[in-house]
Amino acid sequence: MSKFRKKKKGFPAISTASLPDIVFMLLFFFMVTTVMRETTLKIQKPQLPFATEVKKLERKSLVSYIYVGKVKGQGGDKIQLNDRISDVKDIKYFIFAERDTHSEDEIPLLTTSIKADIETNVGTITDIKEELRNVNALKINYSTLTGDVMKNISK
Amino acid sequence: MARRDLPEINAGSMADIAFLLLIFFLVTTTMDTDKGISRKLPEKQDDIDPPILKEKNVFIVTVNRNNDILVEGDYFMTVDKLREEAIKFIDNGGGFGNPIDGADPAECDWCEGAKDPKSSDHPNKAVISLESDRGTSYGTYIAVQNELVGAYTFLRNRLSEKLYDISYTQMIKDNKNHPSLKLKDQITNIKKKYPQIISEAEPTK
Numbered sequence: 001m002s003k004f005r006k007k008k009k010g011f012p013a014i015s016t017a018s019l020p021d022i023v024f025m026l027l028f029f030f031m032v033t034t035v036m037r038e039t040t041l042k043i044q045k046p047q048l049p050f051a052t053e054v055k056k057l058e059r060k061s062l063v064s065y066i067y068v069g070k071v072k073g074q075g076g077d078k079i080q081l082n083d084r085i086s087d088v089k090d091i092k093y094f095i096f097a098e099r100d101t102h103s104e105d106e107i108p109l110l111t112t113s114i115k116a117d118i119e120t121n122v123g124t125i126t127d128i129k130e131e132l133r134n135v136n137a138l139k140i141n142y143s144t145l146t147g148d149v150m151k152n153i154s155k
Numbered sequence: 156m157a158r159r160d161l162p163e164i165n166a167g168s169m170a171d172i173a174f175l176l177l178i179f180f181l182v183t184t185t186m187d188t189d190k191g192i193s194r195k196l197p198e199k200q201d202d203i204d205p206p207i208l209k210e211k212n213v214f215i216v217t218v219n220r221n222n223d224i225l226v227e228g229d230y231f232m233t234v235d236k237l238r239e240e241a242i243k244f245i246d247n248g249g250g251f252g253n254p255i256d257g258a259d260p261a262e263c264d265w266c267e268g269a270k271d272p273k274s275s276d277h278p279n280k281a282v283i284s285l286e287s288d289r290g291t292s293y294g295t296y297i298a299v300q301n302e303l304v305g306a307y308t309f310l311r312n313r314l315s316e317k318l319y320d321i322s323y324t325q326m327i328k329d330n331k332n333h334p335s336l337k338l339k340d341q342i343t344n345i346k347k348k349y350p351q352i353i354s355e356a357e358p359t360k
Contacts, residue, residue: 123289
């Protein structure tokens with residue numbers, strides 16, 4: 001009699017068979033959205049300013065980045081091109097190097113994105129712009145976050 | 156003959172492997188912001204006399220090293236008022252504009268401004284001049300730029316909604332997804348009616 005009577009004790013374990021599926025789903029999401037940073041920052045991570053009238057940068061391969069910010073323990077604004085802290089005068093070589101990697105007809109489309117810290121002096125930015133004008137790299141983009149502009153000022 | 160089943164591979168550790176990868180990507184991922192204010196720098200020119208502009212057609216915004224904003228060299232202003240003031244200036248339409256497509260100079264019949272003869276004549280004559288100091292902070296500079304671009308966007312949107320029942324921003328978006336000649340023409344038309352003329356002076360030292 002008792003042979004067929006099963007003992008019911010405790011809750012049945014929740015099946016974790018679909019756990020790998022869920023994890024894979026997340027994994028693929030992050031694999032697809034992830035952007036590997038091409039350069040390691042030598043300067044302190046710039047706190048970008050906020051703006052509302054933003055445009056999205058379209059073709060990423062056509063964008064070159066100039067970082068402007070501070071270095072710990074040193075005064076003044078520093079410019080980082082690729083992996084090095086550089087001088088304003090190096091910008092033209094940086095632009096030429098960028099142009100070399102693109103075909104002739106893409107050169108007018110090249111955009112320079114300036115990722116500058118909110119507390120940078122405008123003078124530094126002007127020097128960069130002047131240098132870019134000298135080599136005819138005219139399309140620029142001031143990299144910003146989307147948000148209220150008043151946040152730039154309250155300090 | 157005896158049936159021999161292949162032993163099934165244990166997939167129990169699959170989740171662990173996937174988790175490991177997941178955590179790797181979670182840590183390395185940076186949701187990069189690729190947005191910003193796009194500007195085009197003027198081309199380098201040698202010895203070209205700057206065109207002579209009437210004073211009333213120039214809206215001078217000066218930002219000093221203490222991040223104060225001075226408008227028309229006359230009164231101080233906070234950033235949040237700037238957009239409104241710029242709109243008033245651009246949209247004034249107090250006189251005749253530059254000829255469009257070879258036609259005679261005409262009044263701005265799409266402007267809704269005060270038509271004050273002391274302010275700008277026409278959107279295509281109205282120049283916004285931005286003067287900054289080398290010591291101005293970048294945040295303020297971007298805020299001012301943003302407000303000035305915002306003023307143009309507002310006017311373009313308003314006109315576009317009146318003419319085509321669709322905002323200018325939306326038109327740009329649509330044109331990107333489904334480019335068409337009609338949209339392109341409409342965009343050029345709006346751009347011609349409210350050309351964005353922002354001039355930046357060399358900063359003071």
